[in-house]
Amino acid sequence: KALQGSQTRKLDAFTKMFYLLVKTMKENHAATLKGLADICQPKPKRELSYYYLEGISGVRVPDDDEDWTTSAMEQVFGPIAHGVLDLLVKMLPLEDTPLWFDSIEDALATFQVEFARPEFTVAPPDVFEELTSDDAIALIAFWGIGQAFLRGAGEGWEINLTYMAKYDVRPGYEKYGARAIFDRNQELSSIYCSYNDKWVFKDKDSGSDLWEHAKWMWKATLGMALTGTTHLAQVHWVVANAAHIGCREKLGQDHPIRKVLKVFLFNTGAVNYASTSKLFPKDSFLQRVSSLTNEGLVNLIQDSVCSFKYETYPDFIAAKSLGPALCHLPLVADALPVWEAFHAFFKGYVDVFYADDAAVAADSELGEYWACVETRGDPESPLKYGLPALTRAALVDHLAHHAFTVTAWHELVGGLVPYVTTPTGMPAKVRPGTEVMDVQTFVHGLCITGLTGLRQPQLLGDWTHLMPERPAAARHLHGVLMKTLQGISAEIDARNASAPCATRRRRVDSFNPRTFECSVSA
Numbered sequence: 001k002a003l004q005g006s007q008t009r010k011l012d013a014f015t016k017m018f019y020l021l022v023k024t025m026k027e028n029h030a031a032t033l034k035g036l037a038d039i040c041q042p043k044p045k046r047e048l049s050y051y052y053l054e055g056i057s058g059v060r061v062p063d064d065d066e067d068w069t070t071s072a073m074e075q076v077f078g079p080i081a082h083g084v085l086d087l088l089v090k091m092l093p094l095e096d097t098p099l100w101f102d103s104i105e106d107a108l109a110t111f112q113v114e115f116a117r118p119e120f121t122v123a124p125p126d127v128f129e130e131l132t133s134d135d136a137i138a139l140i141a142f143w144g145i146g147q148a149f150l151r152g153a154g155e156g157w158e159i160n161l162t163y164m165a166k167y168d169v170r171p172g173y174e175k176y177g178a179r180a181i182f183d184r185n186q187e188l189s190s191i192y193c194s195y196n197d198k199w200v201f202k203d204k205d206s207g208s209d210l211w212e213h214a215k216w217m218w219k220a221t222l223g224m225a226l227t228g229t230t231h232l233a234q235v236h237w238v239v240a241n242a243a244h245i246g247c248r249e250k251l252g253q254d255h256p257i258r259k260v261l262k263v264f265l266f267n268t269g270a271v272n273y274a275s276t277s278k279l280f281p282k283d284s285f286l287q288r289v290s291s292l293t294n295e296g297l298v299n300l301i302q303d304s305v306c307s308f309k310y311e312t313y314p315d316f317i318a319a320k321s322l323g324p325a326l327c328h329l330p331l332v333a334d335a336l337p338v339w340e341a342f343h344a345f346f347k348g349y350v351d352v353f354y355a356d357d358a359a360v361a362a363d364s365e366l367g368e369y370w371a372c373v374e375t376r377g378d379p380e381s382p383l384k385y386g387l388p389a390l391t392r393a394a395l396v397d398h399l400a401h402h403a404f405t406v407t408a409w410h411e412l413v414g415g416l417v418p419y420v421t422t423p424t425g426m427p428a429k430v431r432p433g434t435e436v437m438d439v440q441t442f443v444h445g446l447c448i449t450g451l452t453g454l455r456q457p458q459l460l461g462d463w464t465h466l467m468p469e470r471p472a473a474a475r476h477l478h479g480v481l482m483k484t485l486q487g488i489s490a491e492i493d494a495r496n497a498s499a500p501c502a503t504r505r506r507r508v509d510s511f512n513p514r515t516f517e518c519s520v521s522a
Contacts, residue, residue, distance in 0.1 A: 065269030245377030
């Protein structure tokens with residue numbers, strides 16, 4: 001009885017099950033929503049049990065979470081038991097026959113009726129007026145999620161996602177892979193598409209079918225690269241997962257590093273177990289939302305976890321070679337102060353508990369944690385995290401990297417809602433000869449982003465109960481961090497108030513601490 005609109009009622013049974021699963025998860029989550037004060041103290045370290053991703057080496061995720069009983073976690077994050085879901089997936093065929101809306105207005109009406117409710121889709125803090133024009137592509141690249149892949153190139157910039165062409169897609173779809181070039185004025189000038197191995201140029205192709213389709217393919221490739229590579233594989237299954245395992249298996253419940261990371265790891269076990277066991281398996285949600293074959297999806301995830309590179313955020317920005325002309329972008333102007341705030345907080349905290357490098361080296365539990373993170377939480381893994389030798393400075397960098405990644409960076413790369421609420425937005429798959437989503441693609445995208453509405457407690461708040469009581473300087477640092485982040489938020493609000501202008505083309509809240517959750521959400 002799910003999805004009873006004029007077109008959505010014709011959707012396949014799997015899509016309807018997907019919608020009901022997300023709806024049930026969100027209802028259960030709302031009924032059991034926890035705040036910062038409800039986050040439990042760390043529990044004694046112990047050996048964990050794991051869920052393994054079939055076909056992926058170097059990734060295993062704990063199948064429990066210390067903030068939830070197993071039954072409560074399954075009720076919220078897995079209302080369909082894992083074995084039953086596997087059976088349903090096998091019973092319900094992967095259906096790719098297209099079904100089309102009667103019009104764009106019909107699709108928007110479907111969104112309003114079926115999805116535009118607070119209990120399903122969280123309203124995005126920043127929206128686009130439209131997502132099809134050349135200017136919209138530039139806004140996505142410089143003032144949206146494209147910033148994650150933006151790099152300097154000659155006298156301008158580029159977002160090169162041609163690596164996505166190597167992953168096989170199902171019949172009826174065009175393969176991913178695109179590269180967009182932007183000139184010195186930050187305007188879109190040309191696009192290369194892998195599916196037809198052709199370049200199109202604004203000065204001679206603008207307005208043509210090839211030009212419009214190239215923009216459509218670039219958007220689809222960007223969305224899939226961001227979701228598969230950056231968001232799921234690297235943020236969730238490498239960064240958050242490695243620290244979660246290291247803390248629970250190697251650090252005692254009263255260890256100062258375990259306690260200060262607790263807020264940044266809240267719900268990580270439950271969320272990562274749900275994402276791996278529900279989204280990833282063959283023919284399940286992630287494959288059906290995309291156009292990838294099972295082999296294509298497995299190869300994408302494997303390559304993504306292999307290509308993860310540990311580095312500080314300032315080094316990440318420097319390697320992009322963006323140049324001084326882009327110093328006002330949110331990626332720089334908003335995000336770097338957040339990194340610096342986290343870094344200062346953790347430096348002060350580490351200084352409280354470790355007088356020098358010798359004190360760090362003498363902490364055997366910390367050494368075991370460091371080694372565990374380096375193996376990404378799996379001693380049998382052939383993949384390494386990339387940590388340097390353990391020193392006070394290296395520890396501060398690592399803690400800042402983890403906190404920044406699961407809060408600020410996750411807010412950027414997981415924020416797809418503004419891009420999928422219109423059928424001309426950002427598709428997850430591309431059919432030949434069309435630049436609008438079919439009904440199934442539109443609904444699948446809304447369901448996936450609906451999962452991101454399983455929000456965690458906001459970071460800006462009081463979580464001092466999780467920090468050591470003594471020495472008092474440790475908890476004092478929490479207040480300093482909150483004040484600093486609130487100041488950064490006020491500065492971003494002021495910049496947003498000036499938009500649109502030359503140095504703030506649109507309102508952007510991706511790196512606004514006011515929007516940060518304390519840890520990775522679904």
